[in-house]
Amino acid sequence: MTPPPIEFLLYGGALALVALGLAGLVMARHLFRSILALGILEAGANLLLVLAGYRAGGVAPILTPGTLGQPMVDPVPQALVLTAIVIGVGVQALALALALRVHQAYGTLDVAEVRGRMEADTDAAAGLEPETSRDLPAVERPS
Amino acid sequence: MYWMVLLVLFVTITAALAVLLAPNLLAAVAASSVVSLALSVLFVILRAPDVALTEAAVGAGLSGVILALALRRLGLWGLGDDNRPAPAEGSGDA
Amino acid sequence: MNAVVLAVALPLLGAFLTPSLARLSLPLGRLFGPGLLAFCLWLLWGIARALGDATAGVALGGFAPPLGIAFHLDRLALLFALAVPAMVLALWPWGGRPREWSLTLVLAAAATGLALSGDLFNLYVFYELLAVASYGLIAANQRPAAQAAALRYLLLSAAGSALALLGIALVYTQTGTLNLAQLALLAPVSLDGPLGLAAFALLLLGIGVKAEAFPVNTWVPEVYATAPSRLAGLLAGLVSKLAVLVIVRLLLVVFQRPEATQLMLVLGVLGIAWGELAAWRARDLSRQLAWSSVGQLGIVFVAFSLPGETGVLAGLAVALHHLLVKPALFLLARHWNGALEGLRGAARRAPLAGALFALFALSLVGVPPLPGFWAKFVTLSGLFAQPGPLCSLAAVVILTATLVEAAYLFRTLTLLFGPGGEEPRMAPHGALDLGTATAFAGLLLAGVIWLQPLTGDLHGIARQAVDMDTYVDTDLPTPRP
């Protein structure tokens, strides 16, 4: 059995991270873990982007006396990933701040419980009964 | 290089699985830092030192600190089950 | 022409400085942002006037387009770019805290950038910027429900962005460029296979989160019910339209393929059905409006999925109409935020608000002389002109959904105007909210009166938007195949 080619490994790894991240995001019962899963999802996308610029036999795109004249890898995706990483951490920090507050208010970060508490809160603010009392159908039976 | 990539990827995926499956969140946070570190190694292999540095500083370092800090404020800092608040103790964040 | 960058840079400058300025002097901080936005409005207006029917490309930093980031200025872009400062000014959070002003300015800058940018990754950055600013604003009112909604929205939206990034990575891997004009040249060859479609699907779903596209719109009722009404108006009216604009640009420029439009059509139809159905049983006004907005965005999607000029014309008409109507409705709903049953007779105590609400609702349903009717008519006619049962089905769904929408909106209206039980303790509408809503109503009626020149303009915009040769020539003076 020949080992799989390296690009298969790399692409497979990146996509596995994406799939794992999404699966984790969906399966997590704890919002904190959802945030972690989000990080993995982003990491997978970043890896894919870096792969997009990789050039076999290239050197890092930094001009030093040693690298002059050699083929370099594509610098653009690297710049993009740089941006994406920072964006990712910004979003993560904001998410954590929100999670902190939600936990403070509701005492839980369970996905379903937070959903339920939020709904109940919103309903209460609107002055609605907590449980769905059926609205009257708009069109009544004629007498 | 081939085996190096294989090893790093193996570490990455394992750590990612650990993030999702670890019974307690502290371990998950640690695992997510491992994912970032492994990725930054991979980035070096892929001739992207800038990205590697960023991933190490931001992904592993900063994000780890933020996560750990948040975990502590959530009262989940501990090695117990991840939904039971544990008393906050210790001070060696990050 | 290069000064158009100011429309993005100045609000950001304002955003950076506002918190510090507000520490120095609150009135200064309060007026700084609106002043900058007014300047941007004036600037963009001047550019739009100078540009006329022509198009222009702006190479940022003077780097020739495929290398650097390019802004693409045409009438479509400028129309939405002009709408941004105008709408943000109209819905400015006067009562907020300095950081809210700051975030609103960021929102404005990002939205302007989205309208103007001609670079795939730049669009992604602005999209994220828009998203992050809106998370902060949603959660700003410190209500736990709002924060929970913001968190859930954030998780969904960030997952969507990651998918969009994946799509961008796929595109870049395949083509090696991010410039939309160059992508337009390359797409017929490089992005022809399933890969291109997959990239579009990922981008559509990712950006669709903000555009309230079908499977990723669960955040809509949660957020709009808890966010401040001005922000809800901004999100439903402006932000969603800009996300749609991005999708449409991508569709027109890069992914011009029948499968792509079909995907959009299907998602749009599902969005219409889900939104209007859910709104039928809504129990309070803000969520009713939120779900109705999901349905309306579905119509926008369906309209834009029509091929060629018709599609852009129809989509623009529906989108602009919704852009005008929904924020005004949210403003009016702000003081009628309780259970629907509790609104009995509310409009009798606030006749002007009631009349405005009725006007907007009528236009939303599409009662003939009002602009909403024409938008819907163009869409339906375009749908029927397409072969294939899917389009006809979409038309039938739109008609049925309109019926449902009319039913619940007028159930609400009859409640509002019906005999009131006891005097509810509702604060009267603020003069600012009412004034803004009245101004929007004035614009709507002006649309009725100047319908003819308006449709002429929209035709011109649509013709220009689908003209890919001009697009490529503008942004890539020396195209390299």
Added chain:
Amino acid sequence: MRNLTTLLFAAGLGFLLLVLAAGLPYGHPPMLVGQGILQQAPATTGAANIVTSVVLAYRGLDTLGELSILFAAAAGAGLVLGGHRRRRRPDPDGGFILIAGADLMFPLLLVVGLYVILHGHLTPGGGFQGGVILAAAFFLPLLGRPREALDHTAISWIEGLAGAAFIAIGLWALFARGDFLAPMLGKGVLGQLFSAGTLPLLYAAVGLKVGAELSGLLADLAATEARDP
């Protein structure tokens, strides 16, 4: 049940993406833009680190957006966390080792951070990475002595002015050269510290802003009360 569905979907997603990826080129990217930049960048910007050229010059607007995202995230977090009373019971002091370690690390981190920022156009690293290190430098003492608070006014000013400086450099270019964020000043000698025109200045602004924002953010997070009993 849901987990099973999810796993199925996720596996399907992975498989489908893999099928798609099978068609992707590896190791020989099209590099339409990349090649052009590699050829032009040294001459146009004068930076040895071409990634830096891309980040600050060719895609400078992206970087501005990125900065703004960090700013918006920090401001949003401030909005979310702020407006509440400070922690009533701050954490106890971190103990001698932490305090001493922090004091010791502070200058070191500061220097490293500044070095990384200022050499961004030459070597890997730059404003973002250096900014993170700066933030760590300012945050560590806070861990040691939780009772001390960061000066939020100063942070706000640094943050605002650094951001404004970035834009101001861009505007300067706009008025002087007609293009927003166009490279200005002399290119210098490739590889020298004082080269690459305005790029080091921009990276300095970025670094300051990132550092200020992140330390503000960290301080906000650290100052938040654990769950109300």
Added chain:
Amino acid sequence: MTPLDTLFILSACTLAVAWAFGRRPAAGGLIAVLYGGQILALAKMSGLASGALTMIAASPSFEVLGQALSWRFDGPAWFFALITLGAAFASAWFMAGEWGEGYRRKGGRLGLLQVALALNVSSMLLLLASGDLLSLFIGWELMSWASFLLMLSAGGVAVRWAFKYLIYALGGAMALLGALAWIHAQAGSLQYAAVAGLFATLSPGQAWTLVLAFAAGFGIKMALLPFHLWQGPAYAETPGPGSAFLGAISSRMGLFGILVVLVHLAGLDLLDRLLIPFTHLDARDLLGWVGAFTLIVPTFIAVRQHDARHLLAWHGIGQGGYMLIGVMQGDALGSAGGLLHVFNYATYQAALFLVVTAVVHRTGTADLNKLGGLVTRMPLSFLVMLVGIIGLAGLPPMNGFVSKWLIYRDLISSGRPLMFVATVIGTLGTIISVYKLIHNTFLGQLRMEHEDIREAPWSMLAPMLGLIVIVFLTGLMPGLVLDWIAPVQAALGLPVLDHSLGGVDLPNGGLDMLWVVGLLFAGFGVGALLFLAGNRHRYVHPLDNYAGGHFLTTEVRYHYSDDFYPGLMHLIGGWYRGSIQWLERALVSALDFLAQWSQAWFRSAQPALWLLGVTVFALWWVV
């Protein structure tokens, strides 16, 4: 400025006056005068009615989205406009004096009522004048909303029915809009000529779809059979004069639409070509039979009503069936009968609604079980109702007889005995129920609480009496109206009926109402002579009577009003199951269920699942 412009301007003025002063009862007279002015403006266009002119255009026209919008009057428009304005004039006059004051005193919103009425008239004129399908649709929608406003103006229970109407009307409007959009997509134009050209080229399937969409769209306004549930209560709960107006003409706009689109543009030949598989029927027969069932079912529902207003309103639906049958006959006689019935029906239906309103005004109730014997107190009103129900029942010498006779005659001579039987059954139901109306209201025992009732004031009597004079005169001389109908038929491409002042002259037995009425009155005269000459009568008090050996007193109710026609009800009661009501409820429940389902979807705790799922599906579809 054309006469049509004058008419529109006057109509707008009426609306403005109603808006500004409508809430004051005193302004009612002015408003009525303005309606009169509109009738005069219409009279200036009488060239359309005499056939001297074929069209009068309005000056303004627009172009939107490449579609020209224009307005003009022709024969049919003039004819329907005359009925509209006449009904509005009568209603406004009725409202002008005491009724308006009384309505206002009881908390009614007179201003809203006046505005809604004026709005209805204006929008109907706009609809009638439409020169292309787009302006037709605009007028149609405006009229729907105006009717909605009029229906809910009473508030209370009326709102619910108005709302139901709105749903139905919008459903119809959506069917029309869909048809319009389809036509626009195919023909690129909505001008009548282009539409007619398109109809000529359609495949049967497309033609069926269009015909059904138009028939449903217009039919909902006419309350044709599957869509009949809304109209009765909605019209009945409208304040009196409003319901007179609505009952007289509003539904007929649906007929107008059918005339313009299906009869004129599509052509009856096209309907003939659309065969229903496995039967010998075609689309035209289908519409005819829909008319027949619309005639029968709501009429027998009317028999069951205990409220005079509801009874009349349900009748209105049935009478629409006659018109549709007549028009779908498509020949000179039948279509003239259908069109004439529009006019005739409007006159007596308005009179009947007004007289019921007058009774309500005096007694405070329209409940047929709580009235009776009012003939001694309100003799003139009784006369109005008598003439009205004779017309409604289609008996000589009133005008209803003429139109129905034309339709019967045409059905027989064109060989449709089954449909003839259906119309006769409908007429039977009409006679039964209108007898219930007049018996329970005016005949029999006067209730104690109504001892002091006075005759309705002249402000109310005058329009009613005017209407019954028309009912009688056009019954006597139907040729007057048939003169106007000839250009209508000509404009719609139907054969024109030869007629005389007294009626029609047909090869085997025509109709001359002058003779019929003359004979009838001669017969009455002889009877009266015998009666008077014999002088064998004496007056007896109603209580001068006994039953079961007991003398009656005022406390004893001997007036038989409850549970009318028990035998008949026993026979046909089983048919009142209301399967269509069930359908309506089922639709609403289904909508509710779907809505709940969709809300549950929005409530899902983990929205990313859908993101994941749809991504997978999209990618799967792509790959």
